[in-house]
Amino acid sequence: MIKRIFLLMFLMLQFSFLYAGIVILNGLTHTYKVENGKVYKGKIGIENTGSTPQSVKLFLQDFTYKADGSINYTAIRTNNRTNGDWIKLNTNLITLKGREKTEVFYEITVPNQPADPGSYWSVIIVEPIEEIKPSNDKAGVNITSVVRYAIQVITDYEAEKTKPDLKFESIKVEKEDGKQTAKIAIANNGDLYCKPTVAIEIYNRKTGERLGNYSSIAMGLLPQTSKSFYIDISKIPADHYKAVLIATDEEENAFALNVELEVKND
Template identity: 35%
Template sequence: MKFKFNISLFILCVFFQLKTLAGIVILNGLSHIHETNTGSVITGKIRVQNNGTTESKILIYSEDLILSCDKQSDYKNINSHERSSGGWTKLNIEEKTLQENEIYDIWYTINVPENVKGSYWSVIMIEGSKPVKEEINNGIKIDSKVRYAVQVITNVGIPESPKLTFEDTKLTVVDSVQVLNIKLKNSDIFLSKTKINIEIFDNNGKQIKNFETIQKKIYPDKCAVFEVKLLDLPIGKYTGIIMADNGKDLFGSNLSLDIH
């Protein structure tokens, strides 16, 4: 006797800038940041389009984005962490069928409570109801679906000077390329958008290289890891300065490198 099982897998689009899959397009970004005060009401929208050749049904719901300095990110029910804004967020619709080339605005409302301060966040999931790929392997049917995790961040109050610290710095080799991994922690209550600059000096103190990363969001009491490929840096010993730049303040750390 053979049994057929149906397993659904999700292709998730979240931190990278992939905005189109399986006919559904997010037109106004995968990250929405609101600046506000306590007791306020915020409205926002996520603009979606079906650029496929047939109608497409989408499901819309809120979840929490769970972050950690030592574990991979995860998604759970709302109010799963102390800085969740999922319970404040209301959606105007839970499902929608989009016709070919139709554009639709998903509206959300955030009711900010009194006596809160700092950054709060959740995600709005937009999930295609139809599989983008179906496979049958040994009697098991696997459906692959697409869903977008749109981050909605609410900054309540006026940010003070951020509190960023360098937690760890490691030099690794990936595909014969020296890669410097820098873990940065945000001990503040506000999110910090930060990039890393690295200045490399030779034994004579002359600057010979400068590296810069893309900007990343570092959530309150969480970490971000920046990977810097040390390209075209010959074998030898070097000193350097690592600078974390959030657009307002610079945080520095000394660096010693032995490239071999």
């Protein structure tokens, strides 16, 4: 459960993140509505909360993820919807003094004809550079591991001409931290980024009586990717039920599926 919560926090990217003295100050998802041939400017706020200098490198990668929790970072142009070639950073390396803040700027230059309508994206990797320090206790060196931060830069081109196409891939009921949880895998088979919320309406299989409506948190879902949405249904006793799954994005596009649901005691 704890690992899943950290993963959700990483994909939502709505908060500042701290590791080894480095904080990203202005969120890890940057979205733009773009037009042909125009230039858009953005920035990344970075702070060194430590007391010693910290070097940081920045570079671009393509990025996808799946509902099984796998996340893939690959070279630019690996993804056919990459915007990595559109983005130029004003620097690839900075060094922050202790307690210092700075901003790294980037420009997005949209091609005159970017191709099909929809979302294009890549990530700016922000990686603290850790020094390799000699060990006083034994031969060799001590290498300190670091965490890289992935800032999604999502550009929506002619978004009005397309929309998400959400598909329910699977539903499982599993116990997490002693709570019965519906784990619902959803894929975005469309061409547009969206941020859906998933709800589950549960009904008595014999009488049709509605027993409850439960919802997930909203999470961003890029085209041709999938995620697992988690819903606490621990108030529902063990039995067989009928249920309706409803995924709704921020534009009120709704996708529904009728399912049979089994909640077990163990």
